[in-house]
Amino acid sequence: MTQALFWNRNAEKYARTPVANPDAFERKIAITRSRMRPEHIVLDIGCGTGSLALRLVPAAAHVHGLDISCEMIRIAREKARAVDNVTFHEGPFDDSFSALAPGSLDGVCAYSLLHLVADRPAALARIFGLLRPGGFFVSSTACLGESWVPYRPLLGIMRALGKAPMVGFFTKERLRMELRAAGFVDLQEPDVGAEKLIAFMVASRPH
Known part of the structure; x- marks a missing residue:
């Protein structure tokens, strides 16, 4: 099952599911x-x-949203009918994403995303390229490589049954290294009260 198909099938359920840690989510938004x-x-x-x-x-001034799931985007567009400064795009975040020009963004957010990306270094390089000098990047992602729980075989079984998407395994230190390798500076990790395995990181493209 492809990532898009998994999220298409689960979009309605996802939309009804409350945020797991609303206090941490609010702190992330505030930051x-x-x-x-x-x-x-x-x-x-x-x-x-x-x-x-x-x-x-x-x-x-304007917020763009991108998701690989057409069903997720359908729901997002329905929610945004009365909002005139948001645009939702359907598609993968790869070299085919051409809706925004390099160096055209002041900020990029990736909440609950990087652990679902097959090639993180490539994704981080694309994010870096989209930002203007001084632009910011905010990421919140699960670092399952930090856990002693055998998530890899468990999620492998769940994925085979169509109950989970593809998930990557890496540590917070690995993510820090990848962010710096992509060119990001001023890396910060504010304490938002998130679960131990969640890495909330803020970084910038140099001026």
């Missing part, structure tokens, strides 16, 4: 919005049903 200015253009990659993107629109 993200603190980096934003009224003239900013921001991209939310893996935007799902648009919950984060719609929380960011009051702080930006």
